[in-house]
Amino acid sequence: MNNQKTFNRGFVVLGAILIQLALGAIYAWSVFTPSLKVAGWSSENTQWVFAVGLASFALFMVFAGKKLKSWGPRTLSWTGGVILGLGYLLAGLFGGTNFITVLILVGLVGGMGIGFAYVVPIAVGMRWYPDKKGMITGLAVAGFGFGAMLWVKLAGSWGHLIENFGLSTTFVIYGFAFALMVIIGGFWMKFPPEGWQPEGFEAEESAKETKPKTSLNLTSNEMLGKVQFYLIFLTFVFSAGAGLMSIGLMKLYPMQALMESGISETAASAIAGTAMAVFFSLANGLGRILWGLISDKLGRKLSITLMTAIQGITVILFTFMAGNEILLYLGATLIGFNFGGNFALFPTITADTFGAKNVGQNYPFVFLAYGVGGIFGPILGGRMGDLNNFALAFTISGAAVLIGTILISFVKTPQE
The missing domain is CATH 1.20.1250.20 (MFS general substrate transporter like domains)
Structure with a gap:
């Protein structure tokens, strides 16, 4: 075939x-x-x-x-x-x-x-x-x-x-x-014929002894009975929640921090808008491509470990970066880059852990984590903002992402 x-x-x-x-x-x-x-x-x-x-x-x-x-x-x-x-x-x-x-x-x-x-x-x-x-x-x-x-x-x-x-x-x-x-x-969305593989794929795979692949193809019900699913799910909740909270506050919080450092409201608005519309947005798109390429070399688990570790530390340090234009751009870039990586790495670790054949049925259950993070992250940011304590929202979110870094280290391919 x-x-x-x-x-x-x-x-x-x-x-x-x-x-x-x-x-x-x-x-x-x-x-x-x-x-x-x-x-x-x-x-x-x-x-x-x-x-x-x-x-x-x-x-x-x-x-x-x-x-x-x-x-x-x-x-x-x-x-x-x-x-x-x-x-x-x-x-x-x-x-x-x-x-x-x-x-x-x-x-x-x-x-x-x-x-x-x-x-x-x-x-x-x-x-x-x-x-x-x-x-x-x-x-x-x-x-x-x-x-x-x-x-x-x-x-x-x-x-x-x-x-x-x-x-x-x-x-x-x-x-x-x-x-x-x-x-x-x-028009181009159709599956390849059953059993199709790109030329040379089998030989290429046999040489990659350092990257074991699962031979399992678990159904959604089988996946939901595995502890690996819940470790991946929680890591995604924390990582997505921090990113979505940052999106919601990426203009409001830096504007406040910049004005407190003596910058005019007009200038602060322009700087914060650039941080969100240019640095965060471009890094978000690039992160999806580059983290995907990185994971093909390093493996999914190590890539997610690196991504969440960098993200957690950056989100915590963002409270010290938001009031400085250069550091703000750096922080927005790193947060956007790692946030984008979620959407390349979590589908692929789902395929690697539970099998690629049913990823279309299995990944939506993992992706529910994005919906959970999309509720709790922005709500946390809004509540802390009402209390005039944006810094605490970023600290809590960053710490949660680092917990996810620990959780993902326990993920192993399920045994038959």
């Missing part, structure tokens, strides 16, 4: 990136919040839409994983793209500023569409690139990170869509764009 003719697997990479660029819409939510606050929304209301979107994303990804085999990856990705596009399109057509309407259509429905489509490029990519699982996963999810910057800039300083066309029309434009990109990318 190894030598049978198939289509160029490079198209899988192209389709995966195109899909994930559209799905990165969820991280672009902050670009809409100033207009919504002008329309009478509270800050809490804007964060509810983001939180519901994250939770919906994680929950519906579990459902999508169960349907991956019966529906097929192409149909599943198309379904997700249409649902995501309709959410934004209808939100725009209904005016774009009613809280309940936007909460349901952008938060719940939009998150559902992302959850349906997100797992497809990861599962398909790993099947086409068993020799480079870290690389393909990193490339696939990098689109998600870079997509956030693309949609923020098009709505704001690059395309001025909100300024020129208004919020509701921008929602409509984005709805069409998201659906179209996922549908086009979905």
